[in-house]
Amino acid sequence: MVVTSFGLVLSSVMLLPAYADPPTRRVVHDGPTPGAAVDIARIVLRSAPAEGRKARVRIVLRKPAAAGDTLNVYFDTDGDHAPEVRYKAPASAEFTSWRMRSWRKRGRTLDTRCGRVRMELGERIAVATFDPRCLTDEVTKIRVSVRSHSQIGRPCPDWVPGKRRWTGRVLAYRP
Ligand SMILES: [Ca+2]
Numbered sequence: 001m002v003v004t005s006f007g008l009v010l011s012s013v014m015l016l017p018a019y020a021d022p023p024t025r026r027v028v029h030d031g032p033t034p035g036a037a038v039d040i041a042r043i044v045l046r047s048a049p050a051e052g053r054k055a056r057v058r059i060v061l062r063k064p065a066a067a068g069d070t071l072n073v074y075f076d077t078d079g080d081h082a083p084e085v086r087y088k089a090p091a092s093a094e095f096t097s098w099r100m101r102s103w104r105k106r107g108r109t110l111d112t113r114c115g116r117v118r119m120e121l122g123e124r125i126a127v128a129t130f131d132p133r134c135l136t137d138e139v140t141k142i143r144v145s146v147r148s149h150s151q152i153g154r155p156c157p158d159w160v161p162g163k164r165r166w167t168g169r170v171l172a173y174r175p
Contacts, residue, residue: 022141022169028161032062036158037150038069043160045144047171054115054129055172057144064122065091068152071119073128074100074145076166077135083145084135085110087128089117090151099135103164110134132172141169 024047033039039062048055057073069091074083082102089095095117099107114134119126132139143166149155161167 021175022171024171024174026143026167026170028167030158030160033158035156036148037154037156038065038071038148038158039063040146040148040158040160043144043146043167045142045167045170047142047174048132049174051133051173053173054131055142055170057117057128057130057146059119059126059128059146061124061126061148064124065119065126066150067091067121068150069119070149070151071117071126071128072147072149073117074103074147075130076143076145077132077139077141077172079141079169081164081166085114085130087115087117089119089126089128091119092121139172142172143167143169 026045029042030040040059041062042060044058046056059071071089073087075085077084083100085097086100087095087097097110097114099110101107115128115130117126117128132142145166147157147159149157
């Protein structure tokens with residue numbers, strides 16, 4: 001994790017009045033993180049295009065993914081601080097997803113119909129998809145937190161937007 005010189009760069013929608021709906025896209029830039037095994041440059045969260053479709057998280061790395069590099073993508077769907085869903089994806093390997101009880105405590109594994117994440121060796125961009133209805137039909141807003149680490153040697157994590165911190169919310173579905 002690093003506190004970037006830019007702080008959290010949220011999209012210009014912050015200028016909207018407080019009563020406005022959340023936006024459908026959030027971008028968080030993260031400055032270089034010295035020592036991070038998998039240095040995350042940027043994440044982009046987009047609402048699902050329509051009900052029945054999936055929201056999308058694009059994760060841009062500073063260098064191509066190497067063996068052992070792993071992404072963890074956490075989703076908040078109910079507005080409280082704890083995540084409800086976590087995906088874990090080692091580079092070029094199958095991902096696993098769980099229902100979460102807290103940041104650390106995993107519950108049952110989730111059906112892949114909820115969404116997926118894939119990071120390919122040698123690629124700088126990874127994409128996660130998420131069905132906002134994965135757990136309940138009542139989700140109207142979502143937000144994410146991304147943690148990278150290495151499974152080889154020291155884990156050296158990088159968190160965006162920060163350790164156990166969330167992006168701004170987006171609408172679950174585009175209006
Ligand atoms: Ca939550």
